[in-house]
Amino acid sequence: MNTQMPLRCGELLSTQLYIDGCWCNSEGGGSLPVVNPSTEEFIAEVQAGDARDVERAVQAAARAFSGWKNTTGAARAAYLRAIARGVEARRESLAALQSLNNGKPLAEAEIDIGDVVATFDYYAELAGQLDETGEAEVVIPSADHRAVIRREPAGVAALIVPWNFPMVTTAWKLAPALASGCTVVLKPSEVTPLPELQLAAIVAEVGLPPGVFNVVTGTGADVGAPLTAHPRVAKVSFTGSTAVGEQVMKTAAETIKGVSLELGGKSSIVVFADADLDLAVDLVAGGAFFNAGQMCSATSRVLVERTIAEALIARLAERATQMVVGDPFSPGVQMGPLTSRAQFERVQRFIERGKADGARLLVGGEVPAGPGYFVKPTIFVDVPTDSAVWREEIFGPVLCVRSFDAEEDAIEAANDTDFGLVATVVTRDAVRGKRVADALAAGVVWINTPQLIFPQTSWGGYKQSSIGRELGPFGLAAFQEIKQVLTVS
Numbered sequence: 001m002n003t004q005m006p007l008r009c010g011e012l013l014s015t016q017l018y019i020d021g022c023w024c025n026s027e028g029g030g031s032l033p034v035v036n037p038s039t040e041e042f043i044a045e046v047q048a049g050d051a052r053d054v055e056r057a058v059q060a061a062a063r064a065f066s067g068w069k070n071t072t073g074a075a076r077a078a079y080l081r082a083i084a085r086g087v088e089a090r091r092e093s094l095a096a097l098q099s100l101n102n103g104k105p106l107a108e109a110e111i112d113i114g115d116v117v118a119t120f121d122y123y124a125e126l127a128g129q130l131d132e133t134g135e136a137e138v139v140i141p142s143a144d145h146r147a148v149i150r151r152e153p154a155g156v157a158a159l160i161v162p163w164n165f166p167m168v169t170t171a172w173k174l175a176p177a178l179a180s181g182c183t184v185v186l187k188p189s190e191v192t193p194l195p196e197l198q199l200a201a202i203v204a205e206v207g208l209p210p211g212v213f214n215v216v217t218g219t220g221a222d223v224g225a226p227l228t229a230h231p232r233v234a235k236v237s238f239t240g241s242t243a244v245g246e247q248v249m250k251t252a253a254e255t256i257k258g259v260s261l262e263l264g265g266k267s268s269i270v271v272f273a274d275a276d277l278d279l280a281v282d283l284v285a286g287g288a289f290f291n292a293g294q295m296c297s298a299t300s301r302v303l304v305e306r307t308i309a310e311a312l313i314a315r316l317a318e319r320a321t322q323m324v325v326g327d328p329f330s331p332g333v334q335m336g337p338l339t340s341r342a343q344f345e346r347v348q349r350f351i352e353r354g355k356a357d358g359a360r361l362l363v364g365g366e367v368p369a370g371p372g373y374f375v376k377p378t379i380f381v382d383v384p385t386d387s388a389v390w391r392e393e394i395f396g397p398v399l400c401v402r403s404f405d406a407e408e409d410a411i412e413a414a415n416d417t418d419f420g421l422v423a424t425v426v427t428r429d430a431v432r433g434k435r436v437a438d439a440l441a442a443g444v445v446w447i448n449t450p451q452l453i454f455p456q457t458s459w460g461g462y463k464q465s466s467i468g469r470e471l472g473p474f475g476l477a478a479f480q481e482i483k484q485v486l487t488v489s
Helices: 051-069 073-089 091-102 106-133 168-180 193-205 220-229 242-253 277-293 306-322 341-356 407-415 430-439 472-477
Strands: 017-019 022-024 030-036 041-048 135-138 145-153 156-160 183-187 213-215 233-239 258-262 268-271 301-305 360-363 378-381 398-404 422-426 444-447 480-488
Touching: 017 051, 030 091, 030 193, 041 193, 051 145, 051 156, 051 183, 051 213, 051 220, 073 091, 073 106, 073 168, 073 193, 091 106, 091 193, 106 168, 106 472, 156 168, 156 220, 168 183, 168 193, 168 233, 168 472, 183 220, 193 213, 220 233, 220 242, 233 242, 242 258, 268 277, 268 407, 277 306, 277 398, 277 422, 301 306, 301 407, 306 360, 306 378, 306 398, 341 360, 341 398, 398 407, 407 430, 422 430, 430 444
Parallel strands: 156 183, 156 233, 183 213, 233 258, 268 301, 268 422, 301 398, 378 398, 422 444
Antiparallel strands: 017 022, 017 213, 030 041, 135 145, 145 480, 360 378
């Protein structure tokens, strides 16, 4: 494959910053290299912003806020629908760019594009309703007064997004932020800036007023930190690692700004003895190896009832060894590379720690010959509960299996984690499925279903996984302030 091909599909892609309605170079003139994780080849370079560029972008967003917040919900809805149609029109080239920069198989990238379109369309619908729902009278125990609750945009929103689902995590933040009437400064990951910049080009094309939408590429230290600290930023929405999320929260506290955090996970899939084994294998493999396991929602811990443990483990080992790992553009490939060398090395360290901790490596762990950040699907069994591979987020295709005897034991083991993002339950007993789902300390629970996510629902978790929720009406509310107005009736 010609690795430059997606960069010539359609209108590409500025590699500059987008500030106040214009593409521009960074103040410092630096650049960041972008690498194809399948080949380790250089494919592009983008501008490297710094605090001066953040200042320009935030000031532009602040100037634009008063005008944008006073537009009608219907007008904002029209912009969001135009963005959705722009993404839809470039579906093929965007998916190719996603696979080129992130490394996910083309079929997975196409799913991502559909998610982006659905998210912008959904928040267009909610924006259109704001003209009627943005203000509501409240019944109070006083005949002499009238109380109204208003929902108003928070102000300038800083959106900091990760590299594992480019465009998707941006859509989940950008669509509700714009729908609410906030103006935005977006910081893409320096690892996968190309899909985000192409999405930015589509957003720029729809004709938003200058300053409503701004993009500053660069590192976390040079762009993310000053953006989070800026006193004119009213809201920070961050998706990424727990460690960086802690820093975001500490920095935001210095100016007492609103914060939403989507962080790590160490989630379980609980398989009961009455489960459909074919379904269980599909759900475990999908939950562990989709996107090469680079998901905060990865169900990387399997808890299986002891009477079927041997059978399930044998089927999982067969599935893992048969998975086709390779170039995301090759037909039949089921798993691509990890997205960066840093992540590749991190996963390798975890595999070695698992062995050292006494977990039994059943399959995988080896690195295929040749270039690229590839790791084969890996399964550990007999994993000690104090092992790093059982307790810490790996963010790679590494699955750990333990067995249980009683339902209560499974619930206790699943909840024994610092995180609480998602969980999956596999059982033919609908009553038990609901009972276990109710007992799991997780923000999302799937029962006998793949990890389907609809923009109309919610996304986020308990404990150290999240602060706040994305998607659904909760995602819109994250960018709104509540105002009470009390008058004499």
